[in-house]
Amino acid sequence: MFNFDEKRFLSTQAGAVNQKDNINKVIDKVLPEIENIFFIGSGGVGILFDSTVEFARTRSSFPFYRVIAAEFMDSPNKTFSDKSLVVIPSLSGTTQESLDLVDFCNQRNIKTLALVGSPDTLLENKATFTVYNDVLDDTSSESYYLQGLMVVLRIMLKKGEITQENYDSYFDDFVKLPKELLKVKKQAENMAGDFAEKFQDTPYHIITGAGDSYTEAYYYGMCILEEMQWIKTRPVHAADFFHGTLELVEKGVSVLVFEGEDFSRPIVDRVRKFLPQVTDTITVIDTKEYEMDISDATRKIISPIILATILERVSAYLSDARKHPLTVRRYYKRIPY
Incomplete structure (x- = not known):
């Protein structure tokens, strides 16, 4: 596979x-003492x-929240107390927020x-508990989705x-997931190359999704296409x-449709069926079209993970076609802000 x-x-x-x-040791230890869990991060890894939280909203009665670190510290939720557990994801373990x-x-x-992707960080040293898995940007999304x-x-x-x-049953499938995701990447290779060739000069994309998978639409637009490719979304x-x-949709306007396998498919299908009436520039990435040796029950809860794996291939080809490495920034960690 290309650049992989x-x-x-x-x-x-x-x-x-x-x-x-x-993870189980931490949860088993604190669960008798807590009433809720807050996932609080900054930027992409927080998103x-x-x-x-969307997964939990439709499956669990236990209170889970996802809030933004800077805003939270200025004005914490009223349900936040010493009976809360705060989960802090950070790839570098050095993010100031x-x-x-x-x-x-x-x-x-x-x-x-703390869910950290780098060893021996200040965040790891300060947190009550730490889970560490060595990750880089291009492999982090699947890891954090899975840990959540x-x-x-x-x-x-x-x-x-x-x-x-x-x-x-879920964890039996999770053990198989790394190799199954690799199969997905190989299936996505041709699509990713074609996408990059077609859209390398496209300045703007509308991106849509629903349910557990909307997160990937939001994340991919802001943190990959905008931050790493300077493409408006x-x-x-x-x-x-x-x-x-x-x-905003008319002929020539690019719309990316991300579709997973949970309850939200009919919501996305409504958009998918409407678009051909108003634009000729539609890209659908549907996890259901990718073969995996994973149970249907597990596939329904891992759509964001599958989408992240597919879209990494798109990013690799798009950055090459645009001659714009994913590591290049104008402002991020370059100037004070």
């Missing part, structure tokens, strides 16, 4: 799965946990769980919201597409 380190990818995703016991947040929690004797699911599934099991059999939830955004 297969060995590193497999190691990263297997590493995420292998954090099961570490990924919107998917976790995350370090400020762990200090904020420590001052209030509130337990924190692992937290929620453990709580659902301990609260009696899923059976041990259901829980074990308009992520919009498929349910809101007909409340404003449809008026």
Whole structure:
């Protein structure tokens, strides 16, 4: 595959799965003492946990929240207390907002769980608990999506919201997931190359999705196309597409449709069926079209992971076609802001 380190990818995703016991130990220890969980991050890695909270919203009665670190510290939720667990994802473990947040929690004797992608970080040293899996930008989304699911599934099991059999079935599939995702990447290769050739000079994309998968639409638009490629985007939830955004669509306007396998398919299908009436520039990425040796029950909860794996291939080809490496920035960590 083009510009891809297969060995590193497999190691990263297997590493995420292998954090099961570490995550379970933390959840089992704190669950008798907590009433809610806050996923609080900054930027892209924080956004990924919107998917976790959306997953939990429709499957669990336990309260999960995803909020933005800087805003939260200025005005915490009223439900935030010493009976909360704060999960702080940070790829580098050095993000200032995350370090400020762990200090904020420590001052209030509130337990924190850091999910870090780099070793021996300041965040790891400050947090109550730490789970570490070595990741880089191009492999991080799947890892964090998976760790978020692992937290929620453990709580659902301990609260009696899923059976041990259901829980074990999910994890049997998770163990297979690294190699199955690799198969997905290989299936996506031709599509990704064609996309890059067609859209390398396109200055603007509308991106839509729904359910667990809307997070990937939001994340991919802001954190990849905008930050890493300087391409303007308009992520919009498929349910809101007909409340404003449809008026921006006309012939030649690119719309990217991300479709997963959860309850939200009919919501996305409505947009998918409408678009040919108003534009000839439509790209549909539907996880259901990719073959995997994974149960249907598990496929329904991992659509964001599959989308992230497919879109990494798109990013690799697009950055090459545009002669714009994904690491190039104008302002990020270059000037004060």
